[in-house]
Amino acid sequence: MTPRTTEHRPQMSVEDFEELERRAPETVWLEFINGKVVVKPMPDGNHSEIVAWLQRLCMQHCPDMWLHAERGLQTERYRKGRARADGVLVPRGAFKGHGEWSETGAVLMAVEVTSWDADTARRDRVDKPDGYAAAGIPVYLLIDRDDCSVTVFTHPEGGRYRQQVNKPFGSTVEIPAPVNLALDTEPLKEFVD
Template identity: 70%
Template sequence: MTPRTEHRPPQMSVEEFEELERHAPESVWLEFVRGKVKVKPVPDGNHSEIYMWLLERCMSLRPDLRLHPERGLKTETYRKGRARADAVLVPKGGLVGHGEWSDAETVLMAVEITSRDSDTNQRDRVEKPDGYAAAGIPVYLLIDRDDCSVVVFDEPEGGRYRHAEKLPFGAPVHLPAPVHITLDTAPLEDLAD
């Protein structure tokens, strides 16, 4: 597969975006995806509960790993993007020495939990998979509250994930190498709202 190309020039440079993001109010989270500034909504209560559910599962099944919330990542080809993942799974100590925007080399899995906003389809289902794949992140886990499903993307190659598996809330979900975790997603059925 060939990566999608964006023919429009970026709104600003990465350096200009990082300066803008440093001065944004705490109530606003900014990302720089495909050359455009995006506003990421602040999580609601169910979003936070889903994160905690996943954190507990990861800690009990893989105590050698850490699930960090709201992590800034350098994404897309040649790290020209800046995405704030809802969570990243890394080996214990994997973010030591990293600044606000981490290179993705230690990231085993990026996680997004859909929000109740009009941009979630484009951001979480289209742009984020391409950006995370281009950064070489082995697994992207999308917990889709709108669709009551979990999508596991893996096998990044050429700026795209070659494989994706979509399963309904309630089904067991296997997170492939290098994560090697199987999730019982039944608790998500009560958190979809």
């Protein structure tokens, strides 16, 4: 009998997922989103360059913060999800002593950069914003290479972000408190081919 995924009946328990993820080969990253195991694609070079670009900007403008790449977070309602964010902005030292999957209390911003796989639309544009909002992460930054845009999601409430601002690459994007950062997104144009 094949388990069916619903909001009430996930494919497996969080504990079983974490054991599966620990045993997965290093070439595969797994996430547990909305009760379903999903494979997160390995980042391509342009994806990695975008995350490095954002890390450098955060270091320059937020010296007491660090943007961790590929950090595992406990997300969704009651921390039943496991998402590996492309970037997580936290105060320096916030993950000290943590295991692979961290609670989100210290997270100021989660970042995702779209990949070139078929699931990116649902995963990065719907499932992850809902999971990050439900976990109380104040800001979700989506760098969408398909749409050549940047979306800033803010004001998490009731498992959803109540505000979204979407701007095309080349615009200045304001990321509000608690991040307080203005991004000149012109450099992102070179990473969409």
